[in-house]
Amino acid sequence: MNVYLTLPALLVSAIFLTACGGGGGSSSDSDGSSAVANSSETSPESKKENESAGSIVIAGCEVDQYQADMLERVNAARASARSCGSEQFAAAEPLAYNCPIEGAATHHSNDMASNNFFSHTGSDGLRVGARVTATGYEWSVVGENIAAGYDDVDTVVEAWLDSPGHCRNIMDSRFTQFAVSRVDTSTADYDNYWTQVFATPR
Numbered sequence: 001m002n003v004y005l006t007l008p009a010l011l012v013s014a015i016f017l018t019a020c021g022g023g024g025g026s027s028s029d030s031d032g033s034s035a036v037a038n039s040s041e042t043s044p045e046s047k048k049e050n051e052s053a054g055s056i057v058i059a060g061c062e063v064d065q066y067q068a069d070m071l072e073r074v075n076a077a078r079a080s081a082r083s084c085g086s087e088q089f090a091a092a093e094p095l096a097y098n099c100p101i102e103g104a105a106t107h108h109s110n111d112m113a114s115n116n117f118f119s120h121t122g123s124d125g126l127r128v129g130a131r132v133t134a135t136g137y138e139w140s141v142v143g144e145n146i147a148a149g150y151d152d153v154d155t156v157v158e159a160w161l162d163s164p165g166h167c168r169n170i171m172d173s174r175f176t177q178f179a180v181s182r183v184d185t186s187t188a189d190y191d192n193y194w195t196q197v198f199a200t201p202r
Contacts, residue, residue: 002172061099070180071097071155073192077161077170085164089171095178098199102133102179105195108146110192113185118148132199143198148190154192169198176200 056068063071075094082089108122108131115123122131128144145166150156160166169175175198184192 002086008009009159030061031071058097058202059099061102063095063097063102066182067097067102067180070157071095071178072155073153074170074178074194074196082161082171084161084167084171087164087168089168090173091170092173093176095175097179097181098133098137098179099136101132101197101199104128104137105179105181105197106132108144108195109181109183109193111195112146112148112195113183113188116188118190118193119144120144120146124138128197132197138202139198140200140202141174141200143172143175145169145194145196145198147194149192150194160196169196172198174200 033116040084056063056065058068058071076090076092084106108128111122111124112118118121129139129142132139132142145160147156147159150159177199178196180194182192182194182197
């Protein structure tokens with residue numbers, strides 16, 4: 001099992017509620033996950049590029065360059081119809097960046113990096129619905145993609161798009177808002193942890 005810890009990895013989760021955006025306790029919750037690994041090696045150039053990225057403002061949110069690039073890359077993917085495994089998706093409207101749900105993404109990436117684990121379930125036992133609710137965002141639908149060990153936006157987005165579950169979250173027209181957080185670490189099994197959060201307000 002340890003041999004896989006040095007390879008990039010991905011997981012996906014989505015929760016769809018028709019009522020209040022609570023912490024995932026509804027019997028109508030649907031939650032799926034999948035994982036894939038990629039043997040790409042860490043690129044010193046891409047790591048340096050991420051470390052030197054500056055901040056910009058999108059929809060009132062101050063974001064790092066990689067977050068702006070991720071939003072652009074995800075929206076470019078949504079702009080065209082595509083297959084996610086055996087499921088066909090029509091082009092979807094672009095997502096808007098959202099500051100509150102970025103807090104949920106940052107919390108989870110920090111948690112995974114600090115506590116050296118890779119899962120949608122946090123060290124506190126909570127999942128994406130509870131993390132988004134804790135930001136004060138009232139949601140009707142929420143989803144999450146996570147990854148570890150990918151060193152640039154293009155590489156991680158390509159891996160997500162090549163994985164049916166992650167691709168479904170990216171292409172799902174029910175989502176209207178988005179945020180992402182990447183945390184680098186030298187004390188965990190992977191040298192970085194990514195969390196994408198997708199949501200639609202109630």
